[in-house]
Amino acid sequence: MKYNNPIMTERADPWIYKHTDGYYYFTASVPGYQSIELRRAKTINELKDGELLTVWQAHDKGELSSLIWAxxxxxxxxxxxxxxxxxxxxxxxxxxxxxxxxxxxNSHENPMNDDWVEKGQVKTLFESFSLDATVFEHKGELFYVWAQQDPRIQGNSNLYLARMKNPWTLENKQILLSIPEYDWEKIGFEVNEAPAVIIRNNKVFITYSGSATDENYAIGLLWADADADLLNGFSWHKSKEPVFVSSEKNQQYGPGHNSFTVSEDGTTDLIVYHARPEKNKVGDPLDNPNRHARIQAFEWDENGFPVFGEPVAN
Incomplete structure (x- = not known):
């Protein structure tokens, strides 16, 4: 399948989920950061012009009123x-x-409606800046991975992992997965954020993004054996080098905040991510809406690790 990149313009932090009903569901950060929109289509290329609905709107005031992200x-x-x-x-x-x-x-079979119930804040063991949560099921248990700032650790955000009691409540144990420690993770800001999980080849892989959200943004990799205790920090390993970075050749900059899905025939793993068609020229890159949603196939090496290559050209 050939994908039309970008698959969506001005949609950062893209998430695509393929459901058993045959639909791909797409959501992402919407410029202005005041709403959550949901799209669906039977093919990835059709998402751009597919069914679209704003399923939730930010409140007028209070903790749910601004900067609706990811x-x-x-x-x-x-x-x-x-x-x-x-x-x-x-x-x-x-x-x-x-x-x-x-x-x-949402309890409906079809989520394309505005009957979404607010279950509240997902509380971690301490209160601070936190964002970019994802969830995954493994061996019958539900896990939550997120980014959070710890006042005891230098930097902007680290990655944490906890088991969940239910889809909106964490158990009372969480582990520190990763902190910004390598030079590539600390350009502009000291950041580990935007985790995404894929389980293949008897391993649990977590990709994440580091550095400022300009052309220095890049994707790193954590992994653990699928049979290991995921809440034991010693089970986890970390690549010293990023695994997906800007491509001068293809004019794609700052690839990051990825998710994973599969091709229409179910045979090929796909990485979904955002990137910019040019370097950020002036000002806060978060205020520049030119992060576009993109997708491409990737392969696995002889050791069972993902090989993402480089961001493809438009």
Whole structure:
């Protein structure tokens, strides 16, 4: 299958989920950061012009009123959930206070409606800037991976992992998965964020993004054996080098905040990500809407590790 890149313009933090009903569901950060939209289509190329609905709108005030970032849609144990982060207008630029993580629930078979119920904030073991949560099921258990700032650790955000009691509540143990430690993770900002999970070849892989969201943004890789105790920090390993970076040749810059899906025939793994068609020229790159959603196939090496290559050209 040949994909038309970009698959969506001005949609950062793209998430695509292929459901058993044959539809691909797409959501992402919407410019203005005041709503959550959901798209669906039977093929990836049709998502751009497919069924579209704004399923949730930011509140007028309070903790769910500003900077609605990085929604993800998941189907968990018979219900739909959307995980996202949001801020309070009063604190939106205060790094110590802005952004917490929230979840919506929908009980309909078809999630393309506005009957989404707010289940509230997903509480971690300490209160601080937190965002970019994803969930995955493994060996019958539900896990939550997210980015959070720890005042005891230098930098902007680290990655954490916890088991879940239910799709909106964590158990009372969480582990620190990764901190920004290598030079490539600390350009502009010291960041580990935007985790995404894929389980293949008897391993649990977690990709994540590091550095500022300009052309320095890049994807790193964590992994653990599928049979290991995932809540034991010693089970996890980390690549010293990024695994997906800007391509000068193809004029794609700052690839990151990825997700994973599969091809229409179910035979090929696909990485979904955003990238910019040029380097950020001036100002805060978060204010530049030219992060476009993109997709491409990737392969696996002889050791069972993903080989993403480089961002393809438009």
């Amino acid at each position: 929604p993800e849609i998941h189907y968990i144990r018979g219900k739909w959930y959307i995980y996202f982060s949001a801020s309070n207008h009063e604190n939106e630029r205060n790094q110590r206070n802005h952004h917490r993580m929230f979840v919506l629930e």
